[in-house]
Amino acid sequence: MSVTYDVGGVRLPRPFRIQKFAHFGFNVDDIDKSGEFYEGALGFARTDMIDLQRVPAIAKGFAPGVDGRLVFTRFSGDHHALIYMHRDAAAFMGGGDEPDLTTNQITWQVGSLREIVEAERYLLDRNVKIVRVGRDMPGGNWHVYFTDPDGHVFELSYGMEQIGWSGHSRPSALHKPWFGVPELPRISETEEIDKAEAAGVDLAAGHRYTGTPGPTVDVDGTLLPRPFSIQALGPVGVFSRVLDQALEFYTDGLGFTVTEEVTVHGLPVYFLRAAHEHHSLVLAPIELRERLGWPDRTTNMYLGVQVGSYRQLRAAITHLLGQGYERVRVPAEMHTGIDYAAHFADPSGHRIQIYYAMEHVGWDGRPRPAELRAKMEEPWPESIESDLVGEPFMGPVR
Structure with missing residues (x-):
């Protein structure tokens, strides 16, 4: 009889269930040119940026002149959907054995913190290489990082910080990463924020995206x-x-x-x-x-x-x-x-x-x-007949 696990009351072959693609990271050649493309041309909004050269625990031994910027961007309420960092910095951080492994991370969302904890045990039992476990900052999401057979870094994630109507990310005073497997159960995020506010933390002190200047165009209203x-x-x-x-x-x-x-x-x-x-x-x-x-x-x-x-x-x-x-x-x-x-x-x-x-x-x-299946016409027509649908986006668009 095959082993099954109770995941939220449902018996599954693994102690977690991947719900969807969550976020992604690239190792790039030039941070500024990448920003022009991903933020300027495509429209991802910057939520946070860390200079790893300024993080003492990381920067010790960093080669002089290496661009240590790690940029977090979003398109929705999730704190980040796309991150990018310089490939030289990624190599210093242990970005893979092969020089062409430029996928900084490929992240999948699961449904609970317990799934993160139990996934780590499950992966260890299967002799999967674990990179790290804990809670990331910025972003606040709990994670287990591991590698696939090619060395690509995968992540299972839960609890991504949400950016609200004001556009502010979590203030740096709340950037308290957690290293290692957490003990369960933990307090809720609501209780975390209530305690921070009671301690005098300015909840509106985080980074705020201010938009892209220039001309505007009518996009479906x-x-x-x-x-x-x-x-x-x-x-x-x-x-x-x-x-x-x-x-x-x-x-x-x-x-x-x-x-x-x-x-x-x-x-x-x-x-x-x-x-x-x-x-x-x-x-x-x-x-x-x-x-x-x-x-x-x-x-x-x-x-x-x-x-x-x-x-x-x-x-x-x-x-x-x-x-x-x-x-x-x-x-x-x-x-x-x-x-x-x-x-x-x-x-x-x-x-x-x-x-x-x-x-x-x-x-x-x-x-x-x-x-x-409908075939893609060349040249593309101005309008088409299609029954395909995209994933729902509740908006508002920005």
């Missing part, structure tokens, strides 16, 4: 500084040097389900899901990177950014081309489950996949048959 708004982050794709091991790790180890397998340039590409979206993780052999003609400086295949509509997707393409960013053509099979998608290169060569909607998988667990 809201005036915004660019002709689209980000609705969701993901999926994420990675190239693997040990594909069979990685596939077993993600499915048997972490609970992902293979939705579909396609062939691109004679090699297999696997689309895996955590919940009801067609895929949240894409996995392919490292040999495909060269066959696609993509740079060998990163094992990242692409990172998805969902915008609000097909109209916004077309506008995003025009906007990014107007900003001078390179559009990368990819085989349509690389975005199976998504009808229209455009790919751009960031200043470090990472691929960003921009799309507006994705297929969902129903109760029977089967994706739409390939012959029933």
